[in-house]
Amino acid sequence: MWRKLLKLRDEAYGFFRMEVKDGKSTHFWFDDWLGKRRLIEITGAVGTTYLGLPRRATVNEAVNQNGWAIKGQRSRHHHELYETVVAQPVPAPQLGRDVVLWKHGDDDYRESFSSAKTWDQIRLKKETVGWSKVVWFAQEVPRFSFITWLAVKNRLSTGDRMRIWGMTQCCTLCEEINETKDHLFFACPYSFTVWHSMATRIPESHTDPDWQLTLEHLPEMRAGAMDTILLKMLFQATIYHIWRERNARKHHTGWISTDVTRTLIDKSMRNRISSLKNKARHKYTGLLQKWFLHTM
Structure with a gap:
């Protein structure tokens, strides 16, 4: 050294x-x-x-x-x-x-x-990419942000990437032969059902099976608005839990329905907002109330 x-x-x-x-x-x-x-x-x-x-x-x-x-x-x-x-x-x-x-x-x-x-x-400086504020923001959960970053960079070991290594892997959520990142988020019926049912509870949200359109829509929402923060948090939580369920099925360690996945995502959201509220009581009280209101 x-x-x-x-x-x-x-x-x-x-x-x-x-x-x-x-x-x-x-x-x-x-x-x-x-x-x-x-x-x-x-x-x-x-x-x-x-x-x-x-x-x-x-x-x-x-x-x-x-x-x-x-x-x-x-x-x-x-x-x-x-x-x-x-x-x-x-x-x-x-x-x-x-x-x-x-x-x-x-x-x-x-x-x-x-x-x-x-x-x-x-460091080597490059222009700021449009999706940066979707991946990195103050209210993020680090492990959710990391998986989201890998998804954006197409670094997750999806079926199309595994074929390069000589392995065949279909979508374990819907049995689609060609599993890609764009299919998993959110062209897959399982993942889109989860994402659409959760995201449509938030005003100004726009759900689409097309990954690129979804990624382009999120940065265009009003910066700093509570609904925008909630949607970005929800986006990351959904990606994390979809990827987790996909791996669980691949390794034969579990199988849960879309309803259970939605419950897990909702629990993750509540836990994160509650922890933020404990750190900055007055700042995030409204965020917690809004999420409870959207999920009623």
Whole structure:
């Protein structure tokens, strides 16, 4: 692990900057203290000769009693760098110790380290997908969200994917020969019966056997509305319990009717809303009341 961390040194150099105070812990050539990258990268190895400082010199070694003590004033190659250095405040012991700053964003360096800010800068960024708010939202149940995410990305081991591995698997819910993600959610009569009977209790809901149309409809509902939150929670709970029932039948560990599945989904919804209500009593009281009203 330590060897792997050491390999990241060159990348990490771009994230920290030194704020010079006394100059004793800041390397003149190998630390970014001017906001221009490391000086050794700008001048090359020959820069130590032009400015008259050894490679391992610290910033406080570049000053004397009269101020900055570096060469390069008449150098045609590094005159601009010389002017930049001598324009900086002269390090002094009374200013305190040098401060290490970590990059939080473009031209935003702070004394604290943030793993979230660092990851946001090094990760590969892509455009936000339309279904993201259907999968990830504040009221989600993590295991429901994970299965929903797998379904959206078509990573569940449905029959069509298993055929790639040389295995034949029909839909265990309705005996359809070609089991796909689109069939399971919700072209399958079993799953659509469950989804339609539960979702139509919520105003503004739109049920369709077509998976893509269902996925496109949910983000278009009014953001933040309680009915929208309930429908997204219900969508994930339905996917989770349908997938669970499908696997139970596949492995011959059980068989339940659509009525029992609806009861399990309703129980999951009530338990989740009740837990949210306990955490933020006033915020989710209305959510619980709405669900009870829709399921009466």
